[in-house]
């Protein structure tokens with residue numbers, strides 16, 4: 001821990017203990033927006049491979065993959081990744097090869113992550129791979145496991161998983177109890193590794209990044225460059241401030257966020273947004289995000305539950321929305337959503353699009369215009385329409401989501417930047433150069449803070465913006481020349497000179 005403290009101090013950081021929160025990462029100097037606070041390679045990581053979707057164990061890429069010929073479980077994109085992973089995979093490969101085909105099928109990404117965690121500890125303790133202050137098993141031991149808060153059912157599941165790990169490793173010296181506790185640690189501390197567009201690729205354990213606590217109004221953001229976890233400041237962070245990222249999707253109401261945090265991370269958030277729970281502002285916000293709209297189409301009032309529980313009353317015009325009516329629409333919505341999800345996952349995008357349009361119609365009747373559910377439906381429509389290459393309609397839906405994004409996310413949020421990027425790409429494709437420049441500029445302004453400017457993803461975005469600018473000035477100059485030199489002007493010159 002002392003080694004880690006001095007390594008962190010060099011970066012302008014320290015680990016402090018904050019009452020009710022435990023370990024926290026605190027700044028010892030100022031950080032400006034977009035600055036990298038800390039970055040870390042995973043202690044152990046795995047791609048989220050399934051029978052239909054495989055990724056390279058080293059870089060998580062999905063193209064040109066070859067399966068390890070010995071174990072037939074792990075994939076690599078080439079010899080560079082295979083070599084860099086070999087020290088550890090050599091042991092894992094041997095262990096996996098011992099299993100019969102049926103058992104191999106039950107080796108899920110979580111099981112592999114645990115196996116790799118133990119193998120890495122073994123390699124480090126035997127000094128086959130080096131340790132550093134930020135890369136050693138002691139840091140994994142220091143992570144919270146919340147074992148006492150886990151229910152019986154979950155404990156049984158962890159014990160079963162631990163049994164399988166034991167069977168794979170065949171190390172008599174480690175106990176099932178210890179492995180089960182480590183599964184609980186992974187559940188609270190491991191991070192989903194995403195690509196630049198926030199699509200999940202795998203899971204990794206980053207013991208130093210795990211020290212960073214959660215806030216629903218964070219001052220920093222965690223993104224990934226390959227497997228490297230990078231935390232950047234999204235606002236000015238003065239010296240002596242706790243570094244905070246968000247563990248969950250922060251778009252929901254306080255109740256929704258608290259529920260998600262309690263279920264997955266086993267704690268109650270007391271961030272500036274969460275302490276407002278029950279106050280008028282918070283109730284109002286929940287009613288907008290997840291509540292119902294007024295029956296009168298012209299009224300923008302929000303609805304609160306009636307005292308005698310017959311329904312919901314508009315706080316502006318006092319009109320009542322009957323509980324039964326709401327229930328009926330909600331059950332129709334549930335049925336349609338199930339169908340739409342099935343259609344999308346089986347690749348029937350046209351069918352899914354018509355379902356989502358019916359859902360949108362019903363939700364427009366039921367929900368507030370800034371409703372999260374309505375926004376999700378429009379996101380789904382955007383995705384399906386892009387699959388169908390219906391660019392104009394996709395753009396219309398993309399534009400509809402942006403005001404909601406702007407309302408629910410802070411200014412520098414990766415999702416807001418990415419949505420502007422999608423909008424800009426569609427506008428560019430449809431030849432709306434002026435609009436594309438506006439959207440791509442907004443995307444750059446946000447994503448340069450959250451993603452930095454060095455990744456291939458950002459370079460591509462910057463090139464697109466440059467191209468759009470070049471196209472606009474070309475259009476402008478051809479417009480100008482046709483204004484100054486209209487066609488008949490040239491004809492007249494022709495006439496004069498000949």
Ligand SMILES: [Zn+2]
Pocket residue numbers: 056057058059060061076077078081
């Ligand atoms: Zn690779």
Ligand SMILES: [Zn+2]
Pocket residue numbers: 068069070071072073074089092093094
């Ligand atoms: Zn292998």
Ligand SMILES: [Zn+2]
Pocket residue numbers: 215216217257269270271272273274
């Ligand atoms: Zn919170």
Ligand SMILES: [Zn+2]
Pocket residue numbers: 294295296299300301314315316317318319
């Ligand atoms: Zn009303």
